[in-house]
């Protein structure tokens with residue numbers, strides 16, 4: 001049974017790894033650039049001389065995006081200093097600000113890959129042209145962001161992308177079998193209303209806890225920038241394209257049950273610790289707990305196929321797009337599938353899934369809704 005602690009993306013940097021299949025997530029990080037730049041500039045300029053700006057990326061995973069966040073923050077500082085004249089530049093250098101980055105993920109994350117890529121990144125990545133940039137330091141921080149990770153009042157900026165749709169666990173009533181979600185692995189068309197409610201409640205508990213913990217850890221005036229998969233419709237049964245995506249994984253698994261390759265009980269006891277909220281649900285929770293002011297909240301969309309940057313509604317090569325989507329979802333689900341069903345079915349499952357997704361795409365181009373939230377800690381000035 002997958003729970004938060006079993007969650008990890010496919011390790012290494014081989015063909016099926018998360019590192020080699022995270023272009024979709026990269027697009028979301030780039031989409032949020034203007035919002036990130038605004039938050040970084042505000043924080044950076046309000047720091048007193050000789051202080052350290054602490055930035056934490058939560059759910060950093062391992063791959064190109066892990067260090068992309070570091071370079072985006074440094075890029076934001078570069079963009080700010082680019083507008084300075086010589087005199088202002090010297091004044092800026094005298095402030096002697098330093099940056100400390102913490103890269104957080106669950107302990108099963110491939111931190112070795114992240115650490116190995118750091119040296120290369122430091123040599124190449126953040127020199128950012130001729131300009132002298134503030135010194136920066138990068139550390140890994142294993143642990144769940146549904147627990148306290150930092151001392152109180154010690155972090156200036158939390159960033160998290162494509163992670164907060166993962167729950168701390170599958171709701172207990174579902175994992176214990178008290179409520180069955182037969183033939184589904186997430187909220188599907190045949191999920192009973194009680195099961196849907198349990199997924200929703202788990203999200204509410206997790207998100208409230210996440211906000212309370214981050215609020216404690218932030219300096220006053222500190223910022224939080226989150227992007228995660230959401231849904232467009234308020235109607236739970238029309239749970240949207242992410243639900244469909246997992247519905248198609250469930251369909252592939254059901255087909256393996258019919259072939260006798262997977263036991264039905266195994267499928268019925270497999271549920272993802274997942275939930276994609278609507279903007280309305282997210283707003284309501286943030287406003288209710290009054291710990292943060294919402295600076296920005298919006299929803300944007302990204303094509304299912306990470307390699308498809310086109311705008312129109314038609315998928316040109318459904319077979320190819322199906323294979324691309326299958327690779328991307330495999331990089332995310334493979335460790336959980338192996339833990340629960342064993343290694344034998346993985347290739348067959350994702351080949352089947354690619355063809356089912358291709359068929360689905362013939363009807364229309366499918367898109368992920370992504371929620372972007374920029375928050376500011378509610379009270380006072382920065383300490």
Ligand SMILES: C[S@@+](CC[C@H](N)C(=O)[O-])C[C@H]1O[C@@H](n2cnc3c(N)ncnc32)[C@H](O)[C@@H]1O
Nearest residue numbers: 025059060061065105106144145161162163166
């Ligand atoms: C799809 S990846 C996104 C990685 C990266 N931020 C990006 O944009 O490419 C989601 C990451 O969130 C991590 N994650 C999920 N739940 C977590 C938790 N409770 N605490 C820390 N990390 C978590 C997963 O291990 C995974 O590496």
